[in-house]
Structures are given as structure tokens and as C-alpha cells.
Amino acid sequence: MIICEIGNGASASFWNDNWTSLGPLIDITGPRGPEVTGLHGDAVVAEALREDNWWVNRSRSRNMLISLVRDCLPEACPIISSEADDSYLWKPGKRAASCSFSTMDTWAALHPQGESVFLHRQVWLHGRIPKHAFITWVTARNRLGMRDRLRSWELQVPSNCILCNLADETRQHLFFECSYNAEVWNFFCSRLNIHPPVLFEDGLRWLRNPSPDEFVKLITKLIYQAAICSIWKEKNNRIHNQRFGPTQIVILEMKQVIQARLDPLSRASNSRRTDTTLLGTWFTFF
Structure with a gap:
């Protein structure tokens, strides 16, 4: 990141400083550059001048390194x-x-900066619940230990969805097609009167603007993330703890967690709206 702006060439290193806009010449010619051209490795730029031209221009050699230095x-x-x-x-x-x-x-x-991804603002939104946002991000990157992924690694695990036992477990099925999860989604979507797409990535794009109301928009995003986290938790409870919870328990826990998050957000909000608050909007639907 350091370049040398040449003046009279009395202090700039001919071989090691970045003064030609091509980078240090030693990087171009390699360690044999000084040896082949006859200009020692510690020479300054001024030492490479002879009268009114570069010393290398006097050489009649056809050596490739000399020609390379001359061109640089x-x-x-x-x-x-x-x-x-x-x-x-x-x-x-x-x-x-x-x-x-x-x-x-x-x-x-x-x-x-890496390549921007469309789901950034849908996951790392202001007011997010950190654990829910993290699980959503891992899910969006398709890095959760779904059974289809585990089987692709040749692990001997069952392929069926443990929540409904009706299809193989994939990301798409577990979060959107499973009959168990459909009850969870339908509960919240019916009350908010929203209709998210059925495909996972389409749903993430839809989250950019799920409602014209700003409060409903934030609540929808929190519900989306809470649902993914709760469904994943229920799946793991069934596998590792043999605990089978009904959808009503999952819905109740989601409501409690989201309401607890909305309370401080509502208090801290400086919205100009006077008709309702963020928490008041939540109670309107739930």
C-alpha cells in the first residue's frame, strides 16, 4: 500500500520500492534481476541513470530479463x-x-466487502432476537444439520421428518411443507392476514415488505424467525430428549418470547404515531 512518487531518484530503491506503477521491480524480475542486469540490489533510482537515459538502454543483450526491465x-x-x-x-x-x-x-x-446477499436485512433486522436471527441465518445458508444433509455425508440416520413422518426431512419440508409446522404458520398468518410464499427463499424475499404497516412488518419478521427457531427446537427435543410437544405449546412459547421482545422495543420507540404502539399493534392481533 506504499508507493513512491519519484522526484530526483536519490532515495527511492530501484528494485524494492513501488515507483513504476507496476509494483517493486524485484517482484517482476525475481531475485536474478540485479545479477543479470548488473545493477546491485541496494541501488537507488538515480544510480540507474547514465547521462540522459537509463543504463539498461545501452545494453545490446537479448536477455529476457533485461528486456523486461527496459519495458517497465x-x-x-x-x-x-x-x-x-x-x-x-x-x-x-x-x-x-x-x-x-x-x-x-x-x-x-x-x-x-463480500458479495451482498438479498437476505441480510431480513435476518439481521433492528430489534431482532439474537438467537432467532442466528438460527435463521444458518438456515438461510442451508447449514443446519437436516437429515438430507446428514445422509449426503453417508451418515446412517433416518430420512423421514420426525414431526409428521410423512416425507423426507429437508429444509423446505421441515419449515414449510410439514403438516405440524403448517398449524404454527397458519395460526399467525391468519391473524395478521398475510400470505407468505411457500418456497423458502421466496419467503425470505417476501420478508422485505410483508405489510405496508411498519409495526406489522417488524412483527411479521420476528414471527418468521421465532417460528424457524421453535420448529428446530421441537425437532431436536423429539430426537434427543424424547419430548413431543403439541403445536399449541410451540405457539404459546412463540407468543411469550415475541411479546417480551416487543415490550422494550415499544418503550424505546420514538415513532410519531399516536394512535397505537408497537406492543399495542401486537395485542390487536394476538
């Missing part, structure tokens, strides 16, 4: 006529070179 060098005249000192500038990533250091720009260059 800029015009010699501006350096020969310059009276300015060489200066070193900071250039993180694609930012313009500057004499000042920026921590933010350096961090961005060292940690380039």
Missing part, C-alpha cells in the same frame, strides 16, 4: 531534470494515493 521503466528525462525529493504515499486499495493515513480505508482494503 518510465521516461528518464523528468527524473533527471527534477530537483524534488522522492516522497512516499499511502495507497490502500483503489483509493487515490495520499500523504495521510486512513484507518478506515486501510481496513476496507485489507477486508474487501
Whole structure:
């Protein structure tokens, strides 16, 4: 990230400094560059000049390294006529070179932003329940230990859904097609009068704007995440603890957790709406 702006070439290292816009020449030629060209490894740029040109331009050798160095060098005249000192500038990533250091720009260059994904705001929303958001994120990335994934690793596990025993367990089936889970979804969707898509990824896209009402929109997202987390918990309880809970228990637990989360959010809200609050909207439907 350090580049050298050449003045008279009296201090810039010919081989090791980034002064040609191509990076250090030693990285281009390799360690044999100084040996083949005859310019020692500690030479400064000024030492590579002979009268009005680069020393390497006088060579008649057809050696590939010499030709490579010759092609990398800029015009010699501006350096020969310059009276300015060489200066070193900071250039993180694609930012313009500057004499000042920026921590933010350096961090961005060292940690380039990855490809944006459409589900980010649907998962890491303001007011989220951290555990629910994490399970939703892992599910969205299809990294939960579903039975179809375990069997693809050649593990000897049953393939059927433990909640309904009617189909193989996949992400799509467990969270949207299973008859057990359908009761959970129908309870909340019918009261909010919403109609989410039946495919998993379509549902995540739909969460961008599930309702024109901002309070209902947030409540819907919290319900979506709570349902995924609760269904996954129920599945694991049946496998590891042999505890089989009815859908009414799952629904009750979801309502209690969401209501507990909405209470502080409602108190902290600075909304200009005076007709109702976030928690008041919840009680309107539940």
C-alpha cells in the first residue's frame, strides 16, 4: 500500500520500492534481476541513470530479463531534470494515493466487502432476537444439520421428518411443507392476514415488505424467525430428549418470547404515531 512518487531518484530503491506503477521491480524480475542486469540490489533510482537515459538502454543483450526491465521503466528525462525529493504515499486499495493515513480505508482494503446477499436485512433486522436471527441465518445458508444433509455425508440416520413422518426431512419440508409446522404458520398468518410464499427463499424475499404497516412488518419478521427457531427446537427435543410437544405449546412459547421482545422495543420507540404502539399493534392481533 506504499508507493513512491519519484522526484530526483536519490532515495527511492530501484528494485524494492513501488515507483513504476507496476509494483517493486524485484517482484517482476525475481531475485536474478540485479545479477543479470548488473545493477546491485541496494541501488537507488538515480544510480540507474547514465547521462540522459537509463543504463539498461545501452545494453545490446537479448536477455529476457533485461528486456523486461527496459519495458517497465518510465521516461528518464523528468527524473533527471527534477530537483524534488522522492516522497512516499499511502495507497490502500483503489483509493487515490495520499500523504495521510486512513484507518478506515486501510481496513476496507485489507477486508474487501463480500458479495451482498438479498437476505441480510431480513435476518439481521433492528430489534431482532439474537438467537432467532442466528438460527435463521444458518438456515438461510442451508447449514443446519437436516437429515438430507446428514445422509449426503453417508451418515446412517433416518430420512423421514420426525414431526409428521410423512416425507423426507429437508429444509423446505421441515419449515414449510410439514403438516405440524403448517398449524404454527397458519395460526399467525391468519391473524395478521398475510400470505407468505411457500418456497423458502421466496419467503425470505417476501420478508422485505410483508405489510405496508411498519409495526406489522417488524412483527411479521420476528414471527418468521421465532417460528424457524421453535420448529428446530421441537425437532431436536423429539430426537434427543424424547419430548413431543403439541403445536399449541410451540405457539404459546412463540407468543411469550415475541411479546417480551416487543415490550422494550415499544418503550424505546420514538415513532410519531399516536394512535397505537408497537406492543399495542401486537395485542390487536394476538
